[in-house]
Amino acid sequence: MNKFNIIIPVYNEGNNLKFLIPYILNLNLPNLEKIYIVDSNSTDNTCQIIKFFLKRYSNIVYIREETRNGKSRAINKALKCIKKGIVVIHSADCFTTRDSLLKLVNTIKNDVGASMLCAEPILEKNSVHEKLSYYSWIVSNETCDELSRMGILCHIGNDVFAFNREIIDEIKENVVNDDSYIALKITMKGFKIVFLNDAKVKIKATSNFHDYLKQRLRINYGHKINKKITNFYSTTLKNLFFIKPNMAFRILFKSLIKYFPESIFYIPLLIFVELISEFFLLLRLYSFDFVKWPIAYSTKEIFKLNEEIFKTYGHRRMEE
Template sequence: MINVAILLSTYNGDQFLKQQINSILEQSYTNWDLYIRDDSSSDNTVKIIEEYSIRYHNIHFIKDSYRKGACKSFLYLLENINSDYYMFCDQDDIWLPEKIQMSVKKIQQAEAANSNIPILVHTDLKVVDQELTEIYPSFWKYSKLKQQFLSKFNYLGVCNGVTGCTVIINNKAKEVSLPLKKEVPMHDYWIALKVAQMGKIIYINTPTILYRQHSKNEVGAKKTNNAYFILQLKKIKKTINNQLQMYQFLKEIEYGSLLKFYWYKITYTIIRNI
């Protein structure tokens, strides 16, 4: 059976970490290994990891004392773990029971149709609150993410539609994502861009995660509606500066001209609101 490496970076996550690990233990697909790297937590996170790594042979505590931040921590795990496929895991969500099985099946189908190229598969999420009460049944609809466009490099460059905790990638995708030679906004965005540029992104409309929203979210879900766009216009100077910073990053990976960037930015904004 194909082995899946689940990569989990933790930081002060003791409040929800046990629930997340338990949801992985309850997966229908069983041939996985969970690799956990802690990013210098000051709460009981390390104690929880140690307890699970002692109890379960396929849960591994990757000890590294340096603080890296979430992006570099996840990419450190990706670089130092070898497997058939790789999935990324946040410390505060709940994985639905068929998540791994569904993802493995989809990426194997994609590889059969597209041999020897980088492939990334990702899924929708169900947005829930701290107590797991549903806020919205589809994160993609909640945030107006049009995945038929965001699977393409040019559109993905102006809007990251890939949520790392839903991702599975193959070894070709790992190869094009490493080594990391520059500062990047986030590991999922970086990997998605490299795969879109050199391989294929495939999406599954079904939610596979309860995407928990709470006060300590690193990123989180933001409802995208008319009020959101009006707010962006009100702080237009900051918005433009952020976009120019993003363009400089994209320019380094040969995205194209600033005119092209704004053309796709405006086009996708219109598409997003149709």
């Protein structure tokens, strides 16, 4: 069984960390060496929350940056402490199961350089805005699953993923989509990426259009930066239309049929919003520093919506 470390890059995630840290610790994951939490100069209660757990658990490593310089630099700081084995990058605003994490780690062997979980978006209000976000994750899952089965997946996402440390030295500091960049570097070195359709990670869907558009602007901008750096496209569905259009149309049609009748409304709406996003990027109609990630606040309530799963872990939870 592979030894592994978990990296959790955070900015103002204190309210999520007080749930996530004890949750991960209580999974009793074999061969987990350290949990590295890289705090990018948070201004909330993140520091206090982490220090609470530092006093109680020896396998937590706290790295605090004095300035917020972006997720890629934060991950690099933790990577300097990890020389070999498997690295799991875990966002603070999502969670998965013990079996899924172990499968994620143990899939990486031989010619498999990285693995990713299947996103399971959570809806709070079941609104049009949330459904739009939901279907963006669903279409991404369908695309990754199809390409992974064919052995040609060149993309990583979904907030929890793993890779072989010896393949990745560091991430370029101007990279916005760290996951996609890692995928490109891994496949450029001849290794495969595996999408685990039966191993889920729960992610909160955005609850308003503003947050969703911020996400799409950041992601699309990040893919353009990665293309400039590596000269290769990630195999997202949108990029697939430029690389393998017949395959892209087949995946799109399959998604429309599989999730009919709702898909007839939401998937065309997704395409329309992508066009809006590209228009904004083309005309520079944004005021974000994408390297520092504009925050989608409506995705940060996942643990409040799922507190029942933490009843089992109450003895390790931080007191309010």
